Amino acid sequence: MTEKIRPFNLAVLVYMSQVGIVVFTLPRTLADYFGTNGWLFLIPCFLLVSFNIYLISCVYRLGKGRSVFDILEQSVPKLLLYPLYAALITVWMLFGCVIGKKYVLLFQMLAFPTTNPMVFKLMFDLLAFMLIIKGIYAISRAATMFFWITLWMYLLLLWVLPDFNWVRLTPFILQGGHDQIKGGLEVYGAFLGYEMSLLLFPYISKAKGSMAAIQAGNAYLSFSYINLGLISFGIFSQDQLKQLLYPLLDILAYIQFPFVERLENLLYGFFLFLVLITAVMYWWGALETARRILPRLKQQVLTFMLLGITYSISFIPKTIDEVNTWIGFLGNVTIGIAFGLPLLLITLLLIQKKGEKRDG
Amino acid sequence: MPKQQDQQERLSLRHILQEFEECADLTQREFPEIGAYIVYFSHSVDNLLLINQVLDPLSSLKRKKDLEQLLCESQFVPVTDSKTAVKGILGGGVAIFAADSVHLIDVFGPEARSVTESETESIIAGPHDAFVESATTNISLIRRRIRSSHLKVIHCAVGEVSKTDVYILYMKDIANLDYVKDLEGRIRRIETDAINDGGMLSQYIEDKPTSVFPQFLTTERPDVSSSKLVSGKILVLIDNSPTVISAPASFFEFFSSSDDYYERWVLGTALRLVRYVALLITLMLTALYVAVTSFHYEMIPESMLLTLAESRNRVPFPPVYEALMMEFTIELLREAGARLPTKVGQTIGIVGGIVIGQAAVQAGLTSNILIISVASSAIASFVIPSYLMSASLRVIRFGVIILAGVWGNMGLVFGIAVIVIHLCGLSSLGSSYLIPVAPMRSRDWKDVFIRAPFFALVTRPTQNQTSNPIRQKNRK
Numbered sequence: 001m002t003e004k005i006r007p008f009n010l011a012v013l014v015y016m017s018q019v020g021i022v023v024f025t026l027p028r029t030l031a032d033y034f035g036t037n038g039w040l041f042l043i044p045c046f047l048l049v050s051f052n053i054y055l056i057s058c059v060y061r062l063g064k065g066r067s068v069f070d071i072l073e074q075s076v077p078k079l080l081l082y083p084l085y086a087a088l089i090t091v092w093m094l095f096g097c098v099i100g101k102k103y104v105l106l107f108q109m110l111a112f113p114t115t116n117p118m119v120f121k122l123m124f125d126l127l128a129f130m131l132i133i134k135g136i137y138a139i140s141r142a143a144t145m146f147f148w149i150t151l152w153m154y155l156l157l158l159w160v161l162p163d164f165n166w167v168r169l170t171p172f173i174l175q176g177g178h179d180q181i182k183g184g185l186e187v188y189g190a191f192l193g194y195e196m197s198l199l200l201f202p203y204i205s206k207a208k209g210s211m212a213a214i215q216a217g218n219a220y221l222s223f224s225y226i227n228l229g230l231i232s233f234g235i236f237s238q239d240q241l242k243q244l245l246y247p248l249l250d251i252l253a254y255i256q257f258p259f260v261e262r263l264e265n266l267l268y269g270f271f272l273f274l275v276l277i278t279a280v281m282y283w284w285g286a287l288e289t290a291r292r293i294l295p296r297l298k299q300q301v302l303t304f305m306l307l308g309i310t311y312s313i314s315f316i317p318k319t320i321d322e323v324n325t326w327i328g329f330l331g332n333v334t335i336g337i338a339f340g341l342p343l344l345l346i347t348l349l350l351i352q353k354k355g356e357k358r359d360g
Numbered sequence: 361m362p363k364q365q366d367q368q369e370r371l372s373l374r375h376i377l378q379e380f381e382e383c384a385d386l387t388q389r390e391f392p393e394i395g396a397y398i399v400y401f402s403h404s405v406d407n408l409l410l411i412n413q414v415l416d417p418l419s420s421l422k423r424k425k426d427l428e429q430l431l432c433e434s435q436f437v438p439v440t441d442s443k444t445a446v447k448g449i450l451g452g453g454v455a456i457f458a459a460d461s462v463h464l465i466d467v468f469g470p471e472a473r474s475v476t477e478s479e480t481e482s483i484i485a486g487p488h489d490a491f492v493e494s495a496t497t498n499i500s501l502i503r504r505r506i507r508s509s510h511l512k513v514i515h516c517a518v519g520e521v522s523k524t525d526v527y528i529l530y531m532k533d534i535a536n537l538d539y540v541k542d543l544e545g546r547i548r549r550i551e552t553d554a555i556n557d558g559g560m561l562s563q564y565i566e567d568k569p570t571s572v573f574p575q576f577l578t579t580e581r582p583d584v585s586s587s588k589l590v591s592g593k594i595l596v597l598i599d600n601s602p603t604v605i606s607a608p609a610s611f612f613e614f615f616s617s618s619d620d621y622y623e624r625w626v627l628g629t630a631l632r633l634v635r636y637v638a639l640l641i642t643l644m645l646t647a648l649y650v651a652v653t654s655f656h657y658e659m660i661p662e663s664m665l666l667t668l669a670e671s672r673n674r675v676p677f678p679p680v681y682e683a684l685m686m687e688f689t690i691e692l693l694r695e696a697g698a699r700l701p702t703k704v705g706q707t708i709g710i711v712g713g714i715v716i717g718q719a720a721v722q723a724g725l726t727s728n729i730l731i732i733s734v735a736s737s738a739i740a741s742f743v744i745p746s747y748l749m750s751a752s753l754r755v756i757r758f759g760v761i762i763l764a765g766v767w768g769n770m771g772l773v774f775g776i777a778v779i780v781i782h783l784c785g786l787s788s789l790g791s792s793y794l795i796p797v798a799p800m801r802s803r804d805w806k807d808v809f810i811r812a813p814f815f816a817l818v819t820r821p822t823q824n825q826t827s828n829p830i831r832q833k834n835r836k
Contacts, residue, residue, distance in 0.1 A: 003792070003799070005799075006799055006800070008799075008800045008802075009798070009799050009800055012800075107770055111655060111656070111768060111769070111770065112655075112767070112768070112770075120767070120770065123767075123774055127774065127777050127778065127781060130778070130781050130782070130785075131781050131784070134781070134784065134785040138781075138784040138785050139784075140798070140799070141784040141792060141794055141798035141799065142780060142781055142784040142798070143798075144794075144797060144798035144799065144800055145780050145783070145784065145794060145797060145798050146780065148797060149776075149780070256661070257661075258661065259661065259664065260659050260660070260661065261658075261659060261660075261661050262656075262658045262659050263659065265656060265659075265768075265769050265770075266656070266659065266769045266772075266773075268769075269769045269770050269772065269773035270773060272770070272773050272774070272777060273773075273777065276777065
């Protein structure tokens with residue numbers, strides 16, 4: 001009874017890998033860089049990501065569902081591939097690491113200003129370790145469970161809906177922004193995570209809907225981002241959004257029930273599930289790549305080593321600003337990988353196909 | 361030659377008696393006229409059967425030749441080796457030693473508890489009979505409900521010393537035979553001296569015996585067992601235990617009860633939802649109290665803040681100690697209530713209620729609100745129909761409370777994450793423990809989170825991987 005990730009679970013896994021820590025700052029980034037009705041910029045981002053996923057599905061079709069590593073290793077000598085693998089491992093490992101660190105620093109700022117954030121980071125890494133050693137199927141199950149556990153939080157947006165006012169959106173479109181390229185990369189970074197589906201090929205069911213599921217995951221993410229963007233612009237207005245550090249937290253803090261209020265730090269806790277899956281997917285990607293270099297090493301040992309290294313590295317960036325710089329840089333590199341890797345694979349596959357035709 | 365043969369038989373009888381040396385409960389009788397000798401355990405045989413089938417016929421015989429004729433009847437099974445004879449006697453048989461042969465007759469019928477109501481799985485509507493310690497009675501209770509020749513029974517013996525009978529029951533045309541083979545293999549591979557109960561057996565054959573969660577459902581109810589069988593699950597019955605194992609199982613199965621099906625679907629659905637809320641309360645309520653009162657006072661609305669502050673101002677301990685102390689006391693009370701006879705148990709309940717409810721608050725050891733939250737968690741844990749699952753959750757709760765005491769809300773969330781991640785790694789007979797949520801099987805949701813009307817419950821659960829997934833025609 002071999003298990004495969006089925007389309008629904010794949011869509012959820014892609015969505016959960018995409019949605020991460022950026023969600024807290026997204027409305028401000030949109031308002032700051034793109035000005036009035038900045039949320040509209042999410043639409044071209046969604047389309048670009050869809051195109052990128054289309055490239056990934058081309059790899060899947062041309063490679064007939066083979067592992068991307070097999071495709072690479074068929075055409076390129078291992079000696080040349082190892083530096084590429086090492087680069088991928090480094091970027092993915094560090095990206096997962098800084099995502100986790102930012103989450104932890106934010107929580108420290110919110111509730112435990114005197115506690116050493118590295119203690120929380122250790123717990124975060126422990127959770128990730130527990131999940132990664134169980135393999136991708138367990139990660140997929142956890143993503144699905146966490147998806148259901150966090151889904152109800154969308155209903156909370158209904159609470160703030162009465163304060164939504166169309167007037168605050170203004171009739172102007174994308175006026176008053178600056179550094180659009182920098183901002184564009186930052187916003188696009190909020191969609192990252194889908195590229196991990198490249199590594200999922202051997203684990204997904206051969207059913208027809210698998211590639212559509214990746215698109216569906218991204219579509220759902222875009223839908224929720226657009227919702228969040230629209231509601232944030234309609235509640236705070238562009239100028240106010242620019243002043244807010246973490247607009248989502250402000251929205252959450254606004255929710256009150258007769259028996260409980262100031263829910264933001266409890267709800268922020270629930271975002272752990274989303275951030276954890278994002279970090280775990282990047283670390284899992286790094287692990288899968290590392291296994292190609294060190295195939296004999298036991299998975300647990302390799303995971304422990306990788307996470308040990310990332311934990312040590314996460315001591316370096318100390319403040320949220322430093323972490324943001326790291327995330328900005330690594331995010332740009334990851335965007336490069338998200339486009340570059342499928343293009344490289346498609347080229348290799350086309351060459352391989354030509355070779356096959358010539359041979360026989 | 362006949363002399364030599366006689367000696368061989370006598371040796372065999374002697375060997376049997378040697379085997380049972382110092383067994384004061386062994387009964388032996390001789391019939392000198394016909395040269396027969398019988399050996400049996402009087403407590404393992406049915407007296408009426410013994411008299412009718414063995415004692416009366418043998419006493420009425422006058423000649424050795426008549427004995428030979430009698431032993432030709434089919435109920436007397438000839439035995440050639442002493443191992444079989446010993447096993448037969450231990451299994452409630454009578455060994456008859458004639459001049460040149462040994463025969464066994466099965467007159468098994470020990471004293472047994474009669475079929476009564478289950479104490480651990482009581483229900484309001486529906487059949488009230490429950491399994492007893494005799495596996496044959498239990499099988500009969502199931503066969504009575506499923507009159508089909510497709511109900512197959514595999515027999516194995518477990519325990520190097522105890523040789524306990526274990527029966528695997530499955531529906532041939534419904535159950536997945538790979539599961540049956542897997543389960544049978546696991547049971548046959550058990551190497552231990554003795555297994556005394558179904559709960560114990562299940563820990564030997566689970567996918568991950570170190571986990572705190574039970575990976576097979578256990579029940580004492582024949583109606584539940586037979587409904588599991590027809591849904592494609594496999595049952596394991598063990599002799600001398602009223603606990604029956606049903607496999608494979610999913611986490612969510614532990615939250616359904618048989619009365620969900622006997623009552624109207626709306627009520628069944630409401631009860632199921634109540635149980636899931638109970639799960640959340642069991643795990644989180646006290647932990648949330650600890651988190652809020654230790655770190656997040658801002659979460660309490662102003663109107664409630666005064667009441668809470670007033671109730672806590674005399675308590676000298678931090679909330680986490682206060683909560684752990686009260687939870688521990690509740691566990692003590694529960695355990696004491698479970699061990700004592702019902703009448704004394706009730707007294708313990710009253711004394712405990714007064715001590716916890718009033719004295720602890722008056723003495724300033726704990727706050728009123730904590731009492732409410734601890735009591736609600738305890739009550740909620742008893743709402744969960746499976747005792748094993750409810751006990752596991754109660755143990756886990758302590759961990760979540762400690763985490764909440766250390767890191768507040770974040771500790772609580774860490775606790776939930778650890779539980780979910782642990783559950784994601786579990787499987788039952790190789791199938792996901794979290795099915796139908798992860799992996800997602802939306803078709804099964806209508807019999808997991810709700811109890812849809814019967815016309816909508818057309819298919820069998822996906823987890824059972826049955827060859828015959830359609831349960832009924834959709835009449836609507």
